[in-house]
Amino acid sequence: MRWWAAVELVERILQEGARLADEVEVYLSSGSSIAARLQRREIHYAAGSRHQGLSIRVIHKGCIGASGTQNPDQWRECLGAAVAGAKLATSQPWNGLPDPADLDQVPLNFDPDLRPEPESTRELLLGMIEGTAAYPVEITSGSAEISVYSEILANSHGLNYTSRGSNVSAAIETIREQSTGYEFDNSWKSDLDPLMIGEKAAELASTSTGGKEIATGEYNVVLSPLAFSQLLGAVFIPALSGRNVHAGRSRLANLLGQQVTDPGLSILDDPFHQRGLSATRWDAEGTTTDVLPYVKEGVLQMFAYDIKNGSRYGKKSTGSAVRAGPGGAPSIGTHNIRLEGPRTDVLEERAIFIHDVVGAHTANPLTGDFSVELSNASVFEGGVREYPIRKAMLSGNVFSMLEEIGGLSRQERVIGSFILPDIRLKNQRIIGNE
Amino acid sequence: MPEARYFDIRHVTGEVTHVDLDNTVVESAGTSFYDRAVIRALGPDGWGILTVDHFRRPSGKKFEELIEEALSLASLTRQKVTLSEVTGGALPVPSMTEDPRSVPIGEKKDLLAGIEKAARVPGIVSTRAGYIERYEDVRFEDSSGNEYAYATCRSGFSVMAVAGRNGDMQMGYEREHSLRGLNLRHRQDLGREAGERALSLLDARAAKGGTMHAVLDPELAGVFAHEAVGHAGEGDLVLEGGSVLAGKIGEGIGSPLLTIVDDPSLPEFGFEPVDAEGSRVGRTEIIRKGVVNAYLHSRETLAAIGHGKAGNARAMPGEPPLVRMSNTYIENGDSSLDEILAECRSGILLKGSRGGQVDPGRGVFQFNAEYGYLIGDGELGSMVRDVSLSGEILQTLHSITLCAGDRAMHQGYCGKGGQSVPVSDGAPHMLLKNAVVGGSGTG
CATH class of the missing domain: 3.30.2290.10 (PmbA/TldD superfamily)
Known part of the structure; x- marks a missing residue:
């Protein structure tokens, strides 16, 4: 769809929607991508994609309805479905969609040099293959993808924000004997280092061979950003949602102003982080975003709200809406979660380093209890790997594991909507096979 | 061109x-x-x-x-x-x-x-x-x-x-x-x-982790079939060298009690009338009486590595087909649950599922039960919570020593390559000896 046609469509929907409901919100997106996939060392396929999406939300007398479609020509049906949805919804207090603010509309995560071209994905794949040569491994699969998109968010209060974005991702999987290594990276700008990704994947598989058994017991562990992001994402982040807090589904519900983590640890959402993949000046509802200090020096400061839940519980939206609801409707989420705390050489003292875990999504989201299998775990002493662990489980509780930390690494990496360091944790239970 | x-x-x-x-x-x-x-x-x-x-x-x-x-x-x-x-x-x-x-x-x-x-x-x-x-x-x-x-x-x-x-x-x-x-x-x-x-x-108390005998209910045993065997039997993973079942056709890797099937033609939640590249669907015995019998295939993986038939190419709308499971299950045995509990004697009964995951190349899987009961003297005891199980495919299948005759199917969604497709898994109650059970309990 051409730009002027998109602008005209948005206007038509707002006009038509205003006849049917108190307020209307329209989100229109379109984009394209090129992806290529490796099978062993050969490119298995290349795929191009053209996508578009329309999401309409209406609010009428406190009742909210939403619908989405990939066919913008179908907008009348989509609007009708949103209105029908609102008729079913229970009426709630509603503070109103945001008015326009004077926001800089220069995109925060768009690189005009990043173009979805087949040759660029091929170069990424070839770079990763070359990187794996540093270790004696076999490649099983890999992928590279480049995408660009543009979006319009508009509402019946006159708000009309436009944005563009870009993304590049690359991943590769390797195996040596029966040890696997998976590494990936993604960015909104063309700064990926495919050689490094390939080398890291090969190193993971290679250094995990010949693993030893370990006895069941309490150990100091270091979780990589990848392992830590999965446990945080499965348990801690949902507990910060104002919806879960007020609906009786968050263990953090009654702990505002209280110590919930190690006093050295702060957890915040930084929507302006330069490397963040979800950097934005406004959220999915058009609310102006800000840095949100959920936990400051161990003390729980706040919860996340969108307009609906803010209105319902007498709070302001924290600019935390993301497009994750049915039909692309906004719901509470996070942008770029990062940590602050004491930076140390986390592997200087003896610890088990855990690169990845298997099964983090099976954690109990309510209580935080979990038991996961370790992937690419090794015992380190003085910053040096002593030996890899063949097979073991980590069992614990996500909330209590944060109560006493042993420091954060100086380096960080981007994992989806997280920007995390390695984290050292004390006295965690490992179930071994020795 | x-x-x-x-x-x-x-x-x-x-x-x-x-x-x-x-x-x-x-x-x-x-x-x-x-x-x-x-x-x-x-x-x-x-x-x-x-x-x-x-x-x-x-x-x-x-x-x-x-x-x-x-x-x-x-x-x-x-x-x-x-x-x-x-x-x-x-x-x-x-x-x-x-x-x-x-x-x-x-x-x-x-x-x-x-x-x-x-x-x-x-x-x-x-x-x-x-x-x-x-x-x-x-x-x-x-x-x-x-x-x-x-x-x-x-x-x-x-x-x-x-x-x-x-x-x-x-x-x-x-x-x-x-x-x-x-x-x-x-x-x-x-x-x-x-x-x-x-x-x-x-x-309920938090389960204490360690090695013990485990009885899996039909829902969890179905997840076991899916995670521990089904994924590793997918022809694309075998072709890529990312499955421990590669090169194992004809090899006994489990108890002779064990037959594990995938069948998109069953009228269950993972049913497909025809697969995503037009192939007729039907029953594949991945494991037959403990022996690796066939892989799941698309037309491409069948041509490349053989052993099985096409019909397991599935796709989310707008995504390219991948080799996927559909309705995956362990065939009934001839024991009863009472016999299994008596044979277990001391251990844990695991019930319900919060999902699982597998690294098919390494051959290691993990899955989580919603709850369970301690077993002592062949009788069910107190309830435990937050209990999971991990294992190695090539060792664990030998440890299944009894299967009941009460198979039931449960529905879910399975993720792979960024795609989620409807599946069902099922099994009878079964006894898994010397399982590695995870739990944060200490007492």
């Missing part, structure tokens, strides 16, 4: 209807629409794939241009892809007892509200219930002149209850999905079970 050796188009349109009840409030309800097509073209070597939203099939010159656009992408590949010859033909979609689309959404909301209400037994502090209905209209054509068109409607509900006491919280969860029609009527029993389980779990 060279001509396409083969092309196919899979166009899926449809609607998703949902109802979300949160503590008796209708949080959201309504319908969304989707419309996506995948065009695959096989060039001189490998695949070029084009995904288009809001697809309208062109004809004549425009159609040729579309195939050429997909084909142009294939110029990136140098991998010589061969497709096995397969039998086509679509099965009829199983009939529905009550077409969900014929029931007004307001009535569905009321039925779901009844289930949520049943979960609100005294002591429950929070409830949530969701209904989801997905109607898919699929059209497939390929360059060999095969054409299929069919529609499916999958629907189902979930209900969650949270019990709270003195700052402690526990959760009970039930779900049921179906391909066979609306399943919301007269299901308050599942709401009540979710509520009562959440309350019971307040008094």
Whole structure:
């Protein structure tokens, strides 16, 4: 769809929607991508994609309805479905969609040099293959993808924000004997280092061979950003949602102003982080975003709200809406979660380093209890790997594991909507096979 | 530009209807629409794939241009892809007892509200219930002149209850999905079970991890079949060298009691009338009496590595087909649950599933039970919570020493390569000796 046609469509929907409901919100997106996939060392396929999406939300007398479609020509049906949805919804207090603010509309995560071209994905794949040569491994699969998109968010209060974005991702999987290594990276700008990704994947598989058994017991562990992001994402982040807090589904519900983590640890959402993949000046509802200090020096400061839940519980939206609801409707989420705390050489003292875990999504989201299998775990002493662990489980509780930390690494990496360091944790239970 | 050796188009349109009840409030309800097509073209070597939203099939010159656009992408590949010859033909979609689309959404909301209400037994502090209905209209054509068109409607509900006491919280969860029609009527029993389980779990202890005998209920044993064997049997992983089952055809890797099957033709939640590249679907015995018998295949993986038949290529709308499981199960044995408990003597009974994951290359899997009971002297004892199980595929299958005759199937969604497809898993109760059980309990 051409730009002027998109602008005209948005206007038509707002006009038509205003006849049917108190307020209307329209989100229109379109984009394209090129992806290529490796099978062993050969490119298995290349795929191009053209996508578009329309999401309409209406609010009428406190009742909210939403619908989405990939066919913008179908907008009348989509609007009708949103209105029908609102008729079913229970009426709630509603503070109103945001008015326009004077926001800089220069995109925060768009690189005009990043173009979805087949040759660029091929170069990424070839770079990763070359990187794996540093270790004696076999490649099983890999992928590279480049995408660009543009979006319009508009509402019946006159708000009309436009944005563009870009993304590049690359991943590769390797195996040596029966040890696997998976590494990936993604960015909104063309700064990926495919050689490094390939080398890291090969190193993971290679250094995990010949693993030893370990006895069941309490150990100091270091979780990589990848392992830590999965446990945080499965348990801690949902507990910060104002919806879960007020609906009786968050263990953090009654702990505002209280110590919930190690006093050295702060957890915040930084929507302006330069490397963040979800950097934005406004959220999915058009609310102006800000840095949100959920936990400051161990003390729980706040919860996340969108307009609906803010209105319902007498709070302001924290600019935390993301497009994750049915039909692309906004719901509470996070942008770029990062940590602050004491930076140390986390592997200087003896610890088990855990690169990845298997099964983090099976954690109990309510209580935080979990038991996961370790992937690419090794015992380190003085910053040096002593030996890899063949097979073991980590069992614990996500909330209590944060109560006493042993420091954060100086380096960080981007994992989806997280920007995390390695984290050292004390006295965690490992179930071994020795 | 060279001509396409083969092309196919899979166009899926449809609607998703949902109802979300949160503590008796209708949080959201309504319908969304989707419309996506995948065009695959096989060039001189490998695949070029084009995904288009809001697809309208062109004809004549425009159609040729579309195939050429997909084909142009294939110029990136140098991998010589061969497709096995397969039998086509679509099965009829199983009939529905009550077409969900014929029931007004307001009535569905009321039925779901009844289930949520049943979960609100005294002591429950929070409830949530969701209904989801997905109607898919699929059209497939390929360059060999095969054409299929069919529609499916999958629907189902979930209900969650949270019990709270003195700052402690526990959760009970039930779900049921179906391909066979609306399943919301007269299901308050599942709401009540979710509520009562959440309350019971307040008094349950965290399981103590370690090595012990484990009895798996049909739901969890089904997840075991899926995670521990099914994924490693997927032909693409075998082809890539990313499965511990590669090169094991004809090799005994488990107890002779064990036969593990995948069958997309079964009228269960993972049913497909025809697979996503037009192949006829049917039963594959991945493990037959403990011996690796076959892999699951697409046309491409069958041609590359053999052992099995095509018919397991599946895709989300707008995504290229991958080799996937469908309805995966362990065949019944001839023991009873009482015999299994007696044989176990001391250990743990694991019930329900919170999902699982596998690293098929390493051959290590993990999955989590919703709850369990300690077993002592062959009798069920106290309830435990938050218990998981991990193991190694090639060792664990030898440790299955008894299977009951009470197989049941459970529905879910399986993720792979960024795609989620409906599946069902099932098994009878079974005894797994010397299992590695994870739990944070210490006493």
